[in-house]
Amino acid sequence: MSNLEKLIRYILLNYPNLQELSKPRLVKLIYMIDWRYTIETGNQYTDINWIYNHYGPYVNDVIELMKQKDNIFKVDTYPNPFGGGFTDKFTLIDKTKVELDKELRNIADKFINYTYNLIWSDFINLVYSSYPIKVSLKYSSLNLVELAKEFKKHHNN
Template sequence: MDNINYAIRYLVLNYPYKDELSKTRLTKMVYLADWKSAQKHHTQITNIKWRFYHFGPFVNDVFKAAQKDSKLLVLDDFSMYGTVKKVISIKGKQNEASLRLDKLTLRECSILDDIINETKYLNWSEFIDYVYDTYPIKTQRRYGILDLISLAGEEKYNR
């Protein structure tokens, strides 16, 4: 199993507002964790090859991993606009040991905690603005690959 599964499990277990963990929000939180890891440690937590789609970072890897993970559930819910959204949650009464979160390093857990703390009080609009304000999204063209490690070095050089 790839770190993507453990990162998803960690975020789903520890994020305080479970009904907000939609497919899109969770994907963007994993992106933020990979970006922060690239900035701080020149490596991503996951092996995702991020792409800049219509308005921001998006890949199907996160949702596909959540769908395949026997420890997670993907449920249909409704957004505040009345549209269907996919919400990812922990299946049953799982704990850190059963979720095998010890596969994440302390450094990775710290980054995931930072992302939770930086975003948990942001409404959807504020959250999206936060994501879109990252260097890769502000500087790269749509529909291209986002090489987060190279972009973190570029951002540091351009400061």
């Protein structure tokens, strides 16, 4: 099982209200966890090559993995009630507990607990306030390991 799959499974097992967990929120939550883990350990937890696209950090890796593992995850697509196309909702079919290392579990729990009840604008403001987004150009690749080194250098002085 890949680290990304473990993290997705952990989030879906522990997210307080899955009905509110949209595709953009899930992907950005994984980004925030991956970023914090990289700051604390010097290594990225997932193997995602994060891209700063038009709406912040985003990649298709998360949803693609979930669709490939259709015996574990169910992805349902619905018309977006707020307009603008479609949205995905997620179900974890295989609810087997996932063991994460203590450091990652603590980071994931903090981000889940802090963000799950934030309205979208507050959540996205948190994402946009992250160092990689503040210092990178749109449409660039976010090298979290190098950005974490820069971040630590600037914030330890």
